[in-house]
Structures are given as structure tokens and as C-alpha cells.
Amino acid sequence: MKLPAKMTPARPMTRRQFVGRTLITAGVIAGAPAFLRGQNLNDKLDLAFIACGGRANARLDELTVVPGRTASRARRGAAEAAAPGAPHPDENVAVLCDINQVALDSASQRYPKANKFTDLRRVFDRTNDFDAVVVSTAEHTHAFATYLALAHGKHVYCEKPLAYNI
Numbered sequence: 001m002k003l004p005a006k007m008t009p010a011r012p013m014t015r016r017q018f019v020g021r022t023l024i025t026a027g028v029i030a031g032a033p034a035f036l037r038g039q040n041l042n043d044k045l046d047l048a049f050i051a052c053g054g055r056a057n058a059r060l061d062e063l064t065v066v067p068g069r070t071a072s073r074a075r076r077g078a079a080e081a082a083a084p085g086a087p088h089p090d091e092n093v094a095v096l097c098d099i100n101q102v103a104l105d106s107a108s109q110r111y112p113k114a115n116k117f118t119d120l121r122r123v124f125d126r127t128n129d130f131d132a133v134v135v136s137t138a139e140h141t142h143a144f145a146t147y148l149a150l151a152h153g154k155h156v157y158c159e160k161p162l163a164y165n166i
Contacts, residue, residue, distance in 0.1 A: 048095035048130040048154075050120050050145045053103030055159060056136035060107065063091050063134065094130040097123050120145050127152045135159060 047063060049056060093111040097120050098104040108116050117123050120137075132155040135145045142158055149156045 045091045045132055046094035046130045047091050048097065048123055048133045048149075049093060049107070049136070050097045050123065050133060051103075051136040051138075052096050052098040052107035053100055054136075056098075056103075056134070057107075059134050059136055059157075059159065060093070060110070064093055064111070095123055120148065124148050124152050127154065130154070132156065 049060060052060065093114045095117065096104060096107050096111060096114045097117040098107070099118055101118065104116055104118065108114065115126075115129060120141075123133075133145070133149040134157045135142050135149070136159040137145055146156050146158045
């Protein structure tokens, strides 16, 4: 009985074909999540800001741009603005929340389209309005706001440390 000969492809795959197919596969895998979600990766984030006065004002300036107003770091000099730590002023303010009505009114003048709340629990009643949360509250309340955001599956930037050390 004769054993069948090994089946070898007529033309073996070249290195260029392998690299090309690998890059195409990696591109499809990398782009699949955005395609499946139906979102453009270049879209702006809709942010919810919990606290609008004091330190939170600096976060508002760094993460957003109001038409007709230059970014605060850009005024200090072009060299500093071009630094790697320069702000990325390209996000939307969807929600403003502050217990201090004066701070909330001041921020709402800059962002009139944002929903305004004085109770942080009401922010999470409509979680489809925003993608991420910026928490800049006082030391004794940032954990509550951060917990609510994480419980609703939102990304969080918390200004205050949550622990003494790792």
C-alpha cells in the first residue's frame, strides 16, 4: 500500500504576504469594537462634571473649549501649550452638578447646553446623556460620586486620592 504524498501548496506564502495579511487582520480586530458599537473613535466625549467651582474650574478649562475663549494654558505661552502635558480641549460638557448654586450658575453661563443638577444622585438617573465623569468634589464626598459613576459603568477621573497609598 502506497502512502499519500504530503500535500504542499503550489506556492508557499512569502514573508510580504504574511506581513500584509497580519496587518489587515490586526486592523480589522482593532476597528471591530468601534464598528460594532456604531461609534466613531474620533467623536468627542460627553462629560459630566460633578463640582463646578474652585479646582473643578481648572478641569473645565483643561478639558473643554468654549467658542471665543482661548485655552488657559495657551495664554501662558506656546511652548508650554505644546508640552506633552498640555490639555486636550476637545470634549463636550453634557452635565454640570454642584451643590453651590453660585458655582453652578457661573459654569452654566459658559456651557448653556449642559444639564444642571444640585444633587449628584440625580445625575445618574439618565446615564445615557454622558460617557465619562469628572469628580472634583471635597474630600468627604468624592468617594460617593465616584462609586455611583463606577456602578453605572462610566469612566471616571477623580481629582482626589481614594487611598493613602497603593
